[in-house]
Amino acid sequence: MISAADAGAGAPRRAAAMDWFARRGKWLIILPPMLYLLVFFLIPFGFALSISFADTAVRVPPFTDILSVSPDWHIHLTLNLGNFKYLFTDEVYGLSYLYSLKTAFFSTVVCLLLGYPMAYGIARTSKSTQSILLLIIILPFWTSFLLRVYALEGIIRETGLLNTALLWLGVIDHPLQIMRTTFAVYLGIIYSYLPFMVLPLFATLEKLDHSLLEAAGDLGSPPWRAFLEVTLPLSMPGIIAGSMLVFIPAIGEFVIPTLLGGPDNLMIGRVLWDEFFGNRDWPVASAVAIAFLVLLVGPIALYQHYSTKQLEA
Amino acid sequence: MENRISPFLISVLCIGIAILYIPILVLIGYSFNASALVSVWGGFSTHWYTELIHNDQILDAAWLSLKIGVAVSTGSVILGTLAAISLVRFKVFRGRLLLTGMVNAPLVMPEIITGITQLLLFVSMLNLLGWPHRGFTTIVIAHIAFCSAYVTITVQSRLASADRLLEEAAMDLGSGPVRAFIDTTLPGLAPALASSWLLSFTLSLDDLVISSFVSGPGASTLPMVIFSKVKLGVSPDVNALASLMICLVGVCVLIAGHLMRRAERRRVLDAQMAER
Numbered sequence: 200m201i202s203a204a205d206a207g208a209g210a211p212r213r214a215a216a217m218d219w220f221a222r223r224g225k226w227l228i229i230l231p232p233m234l235y236l237l238v239f240f241l242i243p244f245g246f247a248l249s250i251s252f253a254d255t256a257v258r259v260p261p262f263t264d265i266l267s268v269s270p271d272w273h274i275h276l277t278l279n280l281g282n283f284k285y286l287f288t289d290e291v292y293g294l295s296y297l298y299s300l301k302t303a304f305f306s307t308v309v310c311l312l313l314g315y316p317m318a319y320g321i322a323r324t325s326k327s328t329q330s331i332l333l334l335i336i337i338l339p340f341w342t343s344f345l346l347r348v349y350a351l352e353g354i355i356r357e358t359g360l361l362n363t364a365l366l367w368l369g370v371i372d373h374p375l376q377i378m379r380t381t382f383a384v385y386l387g388i389i390y391s392y393l394p395f396m397v398l399p400l401f402a403t404l405e406k407l408d409h410s411l412l413e414a415a416g417d418l419g420s421p422p423w424r425a426f427l428e429v430t431l432p433l434s435m436p437g438i439i440a441g442s443m444l445v446f447i448p449a450i451g452e453f454v455i456p457t458l459l460g461g462p463d464n465l466m467i468g469r470v471l472w473d474e475f476f477g478n479r480d481w482p483v484a485s486a487v488a489i490a491f492l493v494l495l496v497g498p499i500a501l502y503q504h505y506s507t508k509q510l511e512a
Numbered sequence: 513m514e515n516r517i518s519p520f521l522i523s524v525l526c527i528g529i530a531i532l533y534i535p536i537l538v539l540i541g542y543s544f545n546a547s548a549l550v551s552v553w554g555g556f557s558t559h560w561y562t563e564l565i566h567n568d569q570i571l572d573a574a575w576l577s578l579k580i581g582v583a584v585s586t587g588s589v590i591l592g593t594l595a596a597i598s599l600v601r602f603k604v605f606r607g608r609l610l611l612t613g614m615v616n617a618p619l620v621m622p623e624i625i626t627g628i629t630q631l632l633l634f635v636s637m638l639n640l641l642g643w644p645h646r647g648f649t650t651i652v653i654a655h656i657a658f659c660s661a662y663v664t665i666t667v668q669s670r671l672a673s674a675d676r677l678l679e680e681a682a683m684d685l686g687s688g689p690v691r692a693f694i695d696t697t698l699p700g701l702a703p704a705l706a707s708s709w710l711l712s713f714t715l716s717l718d719d720l721v722i723s724s725f726v727s728g729p730g731a732s733t734l735p736m737v738i739f740s741k742v743k744l745g746v747s748p749d750v751n752a753l754a755s756l757m758i759c760l761v762g763v764c765v766l767i768a769g770h771l772m773r774r775a776e777r778r779r780v781l782d783a784q785m786a787e788r
Contacts, residue, residue, distance in 0.1 A: 224689075225602050232595035232660065233607060236614040239657045243629035246636050260635045317528045320521035332525070334769055339532045341711070341765045343718040345735050346754040349742050350535035353542060353751075360538050390531055397528070443620060451622020453721055458742060468624045475628065475725075488628045495622075503616050 244492070251485035252278040262481050282486035292487060295465040296494070302381075302466060303449035306388040307396075310445050311438065313389070314396035318437075319430075321397070322404040333401070340394040348387055348458050355383060355459075379461035387455035388445075395444040399506075403437030404430075436505045443502035447495060467491055536758060543751035560752035570737060570753060577717055577734040580648065584655040585712035589705055591656060592663025592712075597693075599664070600671045618658040619665070627725030630654045634726055646728025654726045655719060659712035666711065670704040671697070700779065703772040710768050714761055 253262040267275045286292045321332045339347060354360050355377040362374040377383050407430065415425035453468035460466075467487070474484040543561075547554025564570060595615055599608070618626065634650045637643065644650050674697055682692035720735040727733065738754075741747050 225598070225605065228594050229598040229602065229605060229607075229611070232591045232598065232664075233611050233614075235591055235660070236595075236611070236657060239630065239633070239653055240614055240618060240626070243626075243633035246632040247629040250632055260639060313524065313528055313531075316521050316524035320517055320525040323517050323521070330773070334765075335529055336532070338762060338765055339536070341714050342536065342758045342761050343714075343735070343754070345718065345720050345738060345742075346539075346757060347535065349738070349750065349754060350539040352742075353538050354535050360534075390535070393528060393532060447620040448622055451624050453624050454739075468622065471624050471628065481632070484628060485632065488625050491622075492625055499617065499620055502620055503613065506616060507612065 244489075247485045247488055250482055251282055251489045252280070253482045253485075254279050254281075255480055255482055260481070261479055279482070282482050283490070285483060286486055286490055291465065291470065292467075292490075295467045295470045296491070298464075299450045299452075299466040299468070302384060302388070302464075303446050303452075306385055306392070306449055307442050307446040309385070309389050310393055310396040311442060314393055314400055314441065315438075318397045318400035318404050321401055322407070329405075333398075336394050336397050344391060345454055347391060348454055351387055351390055352378065352458065355386065378459065381460070381464060383459040384456050384464050384466075387459045388449050388452060391455065392445040392449060396441040399440040399444065400434065400437040403434045407433055439505040440502060443498055443505070447498050447502065450495070451491070539751055540755040540758070543748070543755040545748065545751075548748055560748045561756075563749050564752050564756075567749065569732075570734070570749075573732050573734045573737040576648070576731060580651050580655065580733065581713045581716045583652045584659055584716040585709045587652070587656045588659035588663050588712040589709045592660035592708065593667050593701075593705065595660065595664040596667035596671055600668055615661050615664045618661040621658075623658075623719070623721040624725075626658060627654070627722040630657070630722065631725040646726060647731035650726040650728070651723050651731065651733065654722050655712075655716045658722070659715050662711055662715060663708040666708040667701060667704050670701055674700055703775040707768050707772060710764055714764075717757075 249265055250262055252265050255261055256263045263277070265277050265279075267277070269275060317336075321329055321336075324332065352359070356362075357374045357376065357378065361377070362371075365371045366374065377386075411429050411433075412425050415429050416422070420428070450466075451468045452466060453472055456464045456466040456469050457472075471484055471487050471491070474480055474487060544556050544558065545553055546557030546559060595611060598605070599612060599615070602608070630650075630653075634644060634646060634653075638645065644653070676697070678696040679692045682696050683689060687695065718735060719733075720739050723733045724736055724739075727736065734757075738750055741750050
């Protein structure tokens with residue numbers, strides 16, 4: 200039991216404690232995640248940047264230091280710009296980057312064309328159906344990405360279900376070669392990233408004020424026009440957020456082109472992996488990663504802008 | 513809002529869901545194929561499942577992945593929740609924009625870039641400080657960095673919509689701010705915390721690219737073993753393993769979803785009771 204006297208004595212102390220908490224104590228909450236992400240997420244980019252200016256060396260770790268102190272206490276900063284020059288002279292990097300952009304772009308467009316009607320359909324069902332349909336969409340997202348890509352291989356390989364079914368139906372006389380083609384890479388990306396497109400789209404479409412569409416209809420606008428002029432612009436944040444959630448990771452995709460694509464499906468993720476594990480050229484790999492990151496800053500900023508807007512809405 | 517969904521929408525919805533599910537169902541079907549040849553149906557058999565139990569490489573990798581998953585999801589829920597509280601409750605502080613950026617960036621950052629940069633950090637740290645050695649520790653550290661971002665996003669939206677009346681009432685009655693938060697708001701967050709723990713766990717269990725970079729010799733996680741097997745072609749014991757993992761995760765998600773729905777219903781019911 201707290202007596203009145205205790206409460207009387209405790210109140211100013213408590214007020215002081217709360218005041219302290221409001222001013223300083225919040226840092227106890229902010230600092231742990233802030234420091235963790237700084238050290239283990241942001242600062243690593245600094246290391247990658249510095250190593251992209253180093254030379255390869257036969258030692259552990261396999262690169263030279265860019266900063267060195269000579270015996271007479273001079274600090275030497277050696278920046279090797281050769282790695283970046285190499286990115287421009289060896290055309291495999293430019294080509295694979297362009298190829299990755301193209302692949303990611305068309306996959307995103309297909310995901311959008313497929314995902315938009317799906318999200319729209321889900322948003323227009325009753326609340327209880329909605330939660331079931333959402334669960335159905337989310338469930339594959341929880342199951343292993345690697346295993347889903349592997350599962351797709353079971354469908355599209357030469358002796359897979361698709362070819363067996365088509366042969367049996369007599370649509371084709373000999374099996375289609377889908378595995379190890381560009382088409383398989385597209386299929387893999389669309390299949391793996393579709394939920395990422397549907398969920399943000401659903402989130403905006405669900406909030407859509409239906410009376411606006413009715414108003415447009417009442418004013419004589421045909422449904423397609425009401426859709427183009429009301430629904431589409433209003434769902435723009437969802438379209439951008441969903442597209443970026445598909446587009447950006449798809450550019451750097453490694454598992455899908457490796458497992459489903461052929462030798463000519465050189466996406467930047469694969470080049471980076473080979474540079475690192477195959478050639479063991481860490482400075483060049485770092486330079487590729489940094490250049491790649493610089494090119495991603497635009498799309499990532501766009502995503503950040505729209506996703507925070509969506510969260511605040 | 514409901515009624516009249518055009519046949520077009522229904523068919524696209526069905527096609528989309530079919531695309532998402534057919535490969536998984538076919539995979540599960542194949543896992544019971546007695547024939548070692550993946551193209552031939554040799555009758556129903558659980559042979560590949562028993563094979564799995566005797567495969568030490570897979571069992572070791574699975575055990576390592578489970579240990580990593582538990583450590584990662586626990587760490588991520590703590591750090592991610594702190595970040596969510598910071599972003600929702602403290603509207604103004606130095607570095608808020610930085611924290612927002614660092615929380616959102618891992619969601620879209622290609623894993624291969626995160627993996628390379630983190631490896632370079634660990635290698636440089638080992639060189640300068642003599643810690644950490646590549647393996648379990650580095651994988652856990654690297655996974656927490658991206659999993660906590662998912663936790664923050666999940667908890668953030670729940671926290672932003674949480675009612676602060678009870679918490680303010682508790683503070684008026686003399687609770688300190690931390691105590692008030694723990695007594696009133698935290699129980700309401702429990703379903704979000706549980707589901708983000710599960711999400712972190714599955715993300716960690718699933719990660720191939722980042723683990724491959726930051727792992728050291730002798731520490732092969734389950735996806736790394738599966739990837740090396742799958743690269744060589746389809747193998748029937750991977751079918752069995754994949755089916756097991758998919759079913760396990762599916763059951764976990766269904767239970768989590770059920771718990772969250774029940775908690776939500778109870779909350780709504782409580783609110784209705786309180787209004788009376």
